[in-house]
Amino acid sequence: MFERIKLPYSFDALEPHIDAATMEIHYEKHHKAYTDNFNKLVEKVPMFQNMDARTILMNLDKAPEDLREGLRNQGGGYYNHNLFFESMTPEETEPTDRLLSMIKAKWENTDAMLLEMHETATGKLFGSGWAWLVLENGGLKIVISHNQDSPLQQCNPNLLLPLDMWEHAYYLKYRNDKKSYVKEFFKVVNWDKVSERMEQALENGFSG
Numbered sequence: 001m002f003e004r005i006k007l008p009y010s011f012d013a014l015e016p017h018i019d020a021a022t023m024e025i026h027y028e029k030h031h032k033a034y035t036d037n038f039n040k041l042v043e044k045v046p047m048f049q050n051m052d053a054r055t056i057l058m059n060l061d062k063a064p065e066d067l068r069e070g071l072r073n074q075g076g077g078y079y080n081h082n083l084f085f086e087s088m089t090p091e092e093t094e095p096t097d098r099l100l101s102m103i104k105a106k107w108e109n110t111d112a113m114l115l116e117m118h119e120t121a122t123g124k125l126f127g128s129g130w131a132w133l134v135l136e137n138g139g140l141k142i143v144i145s146h147n148q149d150s151p152l153q154q155c156n157p158n159l160l161l162p163l164d165m166w167e168h169a170y171y172l173k174y175r176n177d178k179k180s181y182v183k184e185f186f187k188v189v190n191w192d193k194v195s196e197r198m199e200q201a202l203e204n205g206f207s208g
């Protein structure tokens, strides 16, 4: 039985950057629906029942064909949102020295990296999807995915920072102004979490 992460902060904790109404609907309606639907689908696939969500999403080709699309969308929604809600915090955090040095290996500084993420998320993604900071071939990279897909589908499990670019993530407060939403999202990023994920990925030898 897959469960949503417990939110480590209250719905209004990220105000004024991310508003309480958006947080509540996003977590209690959207994320709950992905989770419930994913659980119903997994029940129908015995070989998936003892797997974690990441393994399931990386093995969708083994699912019965009629369930594959559903598992991809609902499972992706479940997995991505757990990562997403955990990637935000009202606390002030900073990238660790190790993450910072990896950022500097590619960009001038963290702001330059976030600028690329901003431009990618608002300029290169058409329709609903996600922008990601990932670790790939030992270095950091910004990529996009459509719908509830993620870099997992390209066999990259090293998801460091997800940015939800579905309209439900920002439309209540920001309407069509997704550029402001992204800028404000950057102010609540949990860099401790992002750094921890990078350490974990390096430790697991998932740098490729």
Ligand code: MN
Pocket: 026, 030, 081, 164, 166, 168, 169
């Ligand atoms: Mn969402």
